[in-house]
Amino acid sequence: MQKEVDLVIIGGGQSALACGYFLRRSELDYLIVDDQVDCGGSWPQTWESLTLFSPSKFSSLPGFMMPVSARAYPSRDEAIAYLCEYEKRYDFPIKRKVCVTKVELQDGVFHIHTADGEQLKAKAVISATGTWQKPFIPEVPGRESFQGIQIHSVEYKNAEIFEEKKVLIVGEGNTGAQLLAEVSKVAQTVWSTHKQPEFLSDDVDGRVLFDLATAKYEAEKQGKSFDASQYHLGNIVMTPAVQEARKRNVFKSQGRISAIEDNAVVWENREREEIDGIIWCTGFGFATDHLSGLVSTDSKGRVSTENTRCKEVPGLWLVGYGGWTGFASATLIGVGRTARQTVKEVVEYIKELKLL
Ligand code: FAD
Numbered sequence: 001m002q003k004e005v006d007l008v009i010i011g012g013g014q015s016a017l018a019c020g021y022f023l024r025r026s027e028l029d030y031l032i033v034d035d036q037v038d039c040g041g042s043w044p045q046t047w048e049s050l051t052l053f054s055p056s057k058f059s060s061l062p063g064f065m066m067p068v069s070a071r072a073y074p075s076r077d078e079a080i081a082y083l084c085e086y087e088k089r090y091d092f093p094i095k096r097k098v099c100v101t102k103v104e105l106q107d108g109v110f111h112i113h114t115a116d117g118e119q120l121k122a123k124a125v126i127s128a129t130g131t132w133q134k135p136f137i138p139e140v141p142g143r144e145s146f147q148g149i150q151i152h153s154v155e156y157k158n159a160e161i162f163e164e165k166k167v168l169i170v171g172e173g174n175t176g177a178q179l180l181a182e183v184s185k186v187a188q189t190v191w192s193t194h195k196q197p198e199f200l201s202d203d204v205d206g207r208v209l210f211d212l213a214t215a216k217y218e219a220e221k222q223g224k225s226f227d228a229s230q231y232h233l234g235n236i237v238m239t240p241a242v243q244e245a246r247k248r249n250v251f252k253s254q255g256r257i258s259a260i261e262d263n264a265v266v267w268e269n270r271e272r273e274e275i276d277g278i279i280w281c282t283g284f285g286f287a288t289d290h291l292s293g294l295v296s297t298d299s300k301g302r303v304s305t306e307n308t309r310c311k312e313v314p315g316l317w318l319v320g321y322g323g324w325t326g327f328a329s330a331t332l333i334g335v336g337r338t339a340r341q342t343v344k345e346v347v348e349y350i351k352e353l354k355l356l
Pocket of ligand 1: 036042059081133175287
């Protein structure tokens, strides 16, 4: 059993690094543990051609900017290199290949159990485990009986396995649009979306979504109502690959699906269409299984928080999971704001504990 530290951060992706940045000036004795072999959080698991939806300048963590990319939008490899460099630059205390399976609270001390049987002890915990390990696929009748290739976007690396096939892509977000753009080069594609896909205009990018989220956040903070509909922005960023695919006219949604059969999709209007593969670009839940014995979680793994502070268990914070842990907190540029506030709260919490 290791000695008790002030703080353990579970997860070693961008959210943990942003917290680490603000912890540098604190006196806290802390450790980051991450279940991956290497740096970069979940980014190394994304598909090979992934490009970010904002330029480098708007894809940076606090303190050290992502180097300017030669392309309009940095590649995922550039994002990974940046995160690894960031980690090295600030020399954070990270232990890798440590998978946290359970967190318990005993006599006011967190006991953090790991897959290899080790147990860490801490006065406070920040959970920063992201969403990637919780791919979400909606309940669709017959889905289990499908005989073709069926993957969630987390498993997608490149279009090779779909060559010459007919592929259904489900989902109207940036992932759906980017995979449709790529797969449609080598396969016949059909697109299912829940609502009409909305595209940003060519001259704006993900930064606008961030600005909009900021304006909404500021309005809400001042108790003012905020009408996002006036912006008519859409949410799909017109990266060069998406623009190229638009020229090929691939972004034609056939609407919702009502069932999947062994070799076909059944559309809402009951038309049946044979397909060989499906890619579910239907989002994620939250990787909080390790907290399930400690706090209540909803069906997606969400924990009840006030900003990032867990309402149910003092001494526990959750950072980087998305809107419920702070606006834009699941983005490179957005996580800094919530990390700064979280670290401030953790430092105060530990200080008070030590005075007791
Ligand atoms: P992660 O990067 O997932 O890091 C969490 C770490 O915790 C991982 O290493 C994970 O393996 C580890 N972990 C999980 N469970 C445990 C456990 N029990 N024990 C120990 N370790 C654990 N954002 C942008 O700013 N710009 C973009 O262009 C952009 N594009 C995106 C495209 C896609 C397809 C996706 C999915 C996301 C994109 N994002 C983008 C969003 C965002 O940057 C990522 O979701 C980001 O990875 C979140 O960082 P994180 O540190 O919170 O989580």
